[in-house]
Amino acid sequence: MQPEQFLFHDDGQIPNSRFPVLLYRNAFPARDMEGAAWLEKRFAANNWTNSWRNGVYAYHHYHSTSHEVLGVYAGTALLQLGGEQGQQVRVQAGDILVLPAGVGHKNLGSEQLGIVGAYPEGRHWDVNRGLPGERPQADQNIAALPIPTTDPLLGSTQGLPTLWKK
Numbered sequence: 001m002q003p004e005q006f007l008f009h010d011d012g013q014i015p016n017s018r019f020p021v022l023l024y025r026n027a028f029p030a031r032d033m034e035g036a037a038w039l040e041k042r043f044a045a046n047n048w049t050n051s052w053r054n055g056v057y058a059y060h061h062y063h064s065t066s067h068e069v070l071g072v073y074a075g076t077a078l079l080q081l082g083g084e085q086g087q088q089v090r091v092q093a094g095d096i097l098v099l100p101a102g103v104g105h106k107n108l109g110s111e112q113l114g115i116v117g118a119y120p121e122g123r124h125w126d127v128n129r130g131l132p133g134e135r136p137q138a139d140q141n142i143a144a145l146p147i148p149t150t151d152p153l154l155g156s157t158q159g160l161p162t163l164w165k166k
Helices: 032-045 137-144
Strands: 004-006 021-024 048-054 068-081 087-092 096-099 105-120
Touching: 032 048, 032 068, 032 105
Parallel strands: none
Antiparallel strands: 004 021, 021 096, 048 105, 068 087, 068 096, 068 105
C-alpha cells in the first residue's frame, strides 16, 4: 500500500517538516466504534501509543515533541495541512494520516468526524500555534526527534521508515 505524500516547507510561522505527510486512503474497512478499536490495536501493535479519540482542532497547530498518526474511523473532514499557505485535503473514514512533527494541521469543517490519534513510542505531545515566542525551542524539539522505527499502519518493513529515510 503506497501512501499519498505531501511536503510542506517552513512558512515563517509553522515550521512544517523535511519529511512528507503520509496519507493512506481507504486503509481499513472497519467503521465507527469497531474502527476506533481496530485503529487503537493496530497502532499499539506497531508501537504508536498514548492514543485518544476525538477530532482535529479548528485552528492551525503543530506538535514539536512528537510525530502523530490520525486514523479516521467515522465521518469526513476537510483539513488544511502545512499552515495557511499549505494545502486542503479531504479525508474520510478508512483514511490514515501520518504527520511529521512541525506540520501544521487544522479542521476546516467536518461531518460526524471520529479520529484515533497516537504517537510513536507513546511520546507526549504539545500544541503550538505558530505564535511569537514558540521558536526556536519548537525547532530544537523537532530536530531532536528520531525517525520512528515503525509505520503505524504497516509496521517496520514498509512505509514511514523507508519513505522518511530517503
